[in-house]
Amino acid sequence: MKLVYFAWLRERLGVNEEMVDLPDDVQTIADLFGWLKQREEPYADVFEASDIIQVAIGKQHVLDRSTNIAGADEIALFPPMTGG
Amino acid sequence: MKLVYFAWLRERLGVNEEMVDLPDDVQTIADLFGWLKQREEPYADVFEASDIIQVAIGKQHVLDRSTNIAGADEIALFPPMTGG
């Protein structure tokens, strides 16, 4: 699965995107945040305050953290948007 | 005193503007409408429904019909405005 990062997430993680192999028990967005948080620094630090981090699955904004991510090709993680 | 007319008032009266000598007892806008109403046709007819006719004294829109008109140089009479 491809994870893509934007804005200060991208800067603080030092990566634009990466391919990850998720364990079988990572089923939902909430699970994904849990998994990211237990990775080495800077992940643990960046995802500590995960409730403000926004998620898009397949380029669709998803708010419900219980949404299943199985089969997603691309998941994007980013701060609240500041368009316009 | 100069009276000026616009839109369908102008058309139905057949005058753009006219100088009038008002009797001494015509003191307010309401008095002016009363005086116009008792003039020969088409005045009587045009000013019959005088409550929708709008008034400007010295190019200022005036709503209060008890406003004194003494000393006014120019009074305009017109239908509700349809600008924009």
Added chain:
Amino acid sequence: MPEPRVLIQEEDFDIAAETKLLTGENKNIGAVVTFTGLCRDEDNRLSALELEHYPGMAEGEITRIAQEAITRFDLNGITAVHRYGKINPGENIVLVVAAARHRQAAFDGANFLMDFLKTRAPFWKKEHPRDGSTGDWVSAKDADDDALSKWLSE
């Protein structure tokens, strides 16, 4: 406080030029809203609108309302151009340009001025039907009075 730019004219206006004139080199403007009112043919019924106005009063009233918009919404500036004379379908009738630091002020400033123009600017529109019949004067709409009342009750 900025002074509004108010033009009452027969000729057409240039939205881009008026916008540039309003914003100039001011780099603290974050939002510009333009409103353009155009002559509709009402599903091909009209060949033109004729706009009559009260010279002097038109400039005065629009300037007064535009000044109120600047104060009320803390605008960086506002421009209003209102045409008179015979105007064909598809042609411009009125332009309002409002500039502000933030977007809602620019929207509100332009909307406020337009709502007032509809019922307080001394212009009257006469229809010229395509079939050559004598046209009617456009009636004032209750909806326009209602639009105005939203600003008065605030």
Added chain:
Amino acid sequence: MPEPRVLIQEEDFDIAAETKLLTGENKNIGAVVTFTGLCRDEDNRLSALELEHYPGMAEGEITRIAQEAITRFDLNGITAVHRYGKINPGENIVLVVAAARHRQAAFDGANFLMDFLKTRAPFWKKEHPRDGSTGDWVSAKDADDDALSKWLSE
């Protein structure tokens, strides 16, 4: 139903050209509202803004919201152009043009789309201060969420 025109681009846009493209020869359009968002220098503090975006998602989200604006306000058409990359103070960031028969629909359509763009379009702004220091990412504003909620509660 008209399709929105949505452009995500690095280069500047031409408001007059976009407006002309939107209204075309349609003589039943009575009102056109344009909103232009510009880069402020925040009282000379900033030398530029850097806009990052999520390609693909940006087009998709803005198109979806623009379609909703057309339906909700019965618009004749709507255009949105959002720039990315480095933008200097005084330069354009975003354009919305909405066309409708009547003025309030055009105002509401443009206002609605802008309110959604602020919090739902995947763009992020980074400040470049004039003093050469490392700039911050612009924070989302509660006021922008509030602006959005006015459309959701209707």
